[in-house]
Amino acid sequence: MSKVQAGCSKPVGQKAEEVQPEVESVTSETTKGAGIMIKAGQKAPDFTAGAYQDGAFKEVKLADYLGKWVVLCFYPGDFTFV
Amino acid sequence: MSTDSMFVHKMWEQDELSKMISAGKVLFPMLSDGGGNIGRMYGVYDEDGGVDIRGRFLIDPDGVIVGYEVLTPPVGRNVSETLRQIQAYQHVRKTGAAEVCPSGWKPGKTVLKPGPDLVGKVWEEWKVEMAFD
Numbered sequence: 001m002s003k004v005q006a007g008c009s010k011p012v013g014q015k016a017e018e019v020q021p022e023v024e025s026v027t028s029e030t031t032k033g034a035g036i037m038i039k040a041g042q043k044a045p046d047f048t049a050g051a052y053q054d055g056a057f058k059e060v061k062l063a064d065y066l067g068k069w070v071v072l073c074f075y076p077g078d079f080t081f082v
Numbered sequence: 083m084s085t086d087s088m089f090v091h092k093m094w095e096q097d098e099l100s101k102m103i104s105a106g107k108v109l110f111p112m113l114s115d116g117g118g119n120i121g122r123m124y125g126v127y128d129e130d131g132g133v134d135i136r137g138r139f140l141i142d143p144d145g146v147i148v149g150y151e152v153l154t155p156p157v158g159r160n161v162s163e164t165l166r167q168i169q170a171y172q173h174v175r176k177t178g179a180a181e182v183c184p185s186g187w188k189p190g191k192t193v194l195k196p197g198p199d200l201v202g203k204v205w206e207e208w209k210v211e212m213a214f215d
Contacts, residue, residue, distance in 0.1 A: 002172045004206075006152050006157060006214060007132075007155070007156075008155035009128065009131035009132070009155055016155070029164065030150045033153075034127060037125065038123075038124055038125045038139075038147065038150065038196060039147070040147055040148065040149050040150060041146065041148070041149060043123065043145070043146055043147070044139060044141045044145055044146065044147045045123045046117055046145075047083065047112040047119075047120045047123065048112055049115060049120060050087075050088050050113070050114040050116075051111035051112060051114065051185070052088040052089075052091040052092045052095070052111070052112045053108065053111040053112065054107065057088050058111070059089065060111045060113055062141075062166075063145070065141070065145075066143065066144070066145050067143045068143055069140070069141070069168055069171075069172070070140075070141040071083065071138065071139070071140060071141075071164060071168070072083065072124075072138070072139040072207055073136075073137070073138050073139075073159075074083045074084065074115070074124065074126045074134035074135065074136060074137040074138070075083070075084050075134065075136055076084065076131070076133040076134065076135060076136070076155045077084050077085065077086055077133055078084060078086040078091060078093075078094035079090075079098065079213065080088045080155075082151060082157065082158045082203075
């Protein structure tokens with residue numbers, strides 16, 4: 001068993017024989033498999049997502065925010081450092 | 083929005099974020115993107131890492147993405163810059179694009195009025211120093 005350095009991404013399980021040497025796992029493609037290409041100046045793809053706010057679980061739909069300015073922020077994970 | 087569940091969002095707010103924020107709670111919904119489907123739509127899902135990297139999308143009241151920034155995990159964003167961009171886009175929208183915001187613009191700084199008279203004359207209106215804080 002080897003120690004895993006705590007970082008901002010989640011270690012992902014995989015079949016043992018497919019484990020790559022550490023040096024090669026540093027970089028990764030981010031957009032593979034993406035069907036839609038995001039372009040500035042075009043409509044934001046609508047979605048619904050489960051959410052937590054103010055002590056409650058709820059469902060949020062992007063289209064419900066039409067008429068407002070929205071900052072949509074993705075981040076690697078809760079409890080990570082940056 | 084992260085790939086964490088709503089349950090983990092709750093615990094993160096309760097155990098850590100509430101101690102950082104003067105309001106004592108997060109003032110916007112913490113969205114869950116289990117499986118990364120939304121991150122994939124926005125081109126920010128890292129299949130190998132199993133996480134959404136730091137994509138930040140500004141969306142106007144018509145639902146149009148006016149700008150975005152994507153950072154890989156180890157470096158955080160500059161929130162002041164995000165706010166500046168929103169203020170600039172709001173100003174442009176308010177004036178019906180009669181006024182636009184040059185590099186380094188902040189509320190109160192020089193705006194430009196695009197039109198034939200401005201062609202070749204930007205140097206008279208805007209100086210390089212104005213690109214910086």
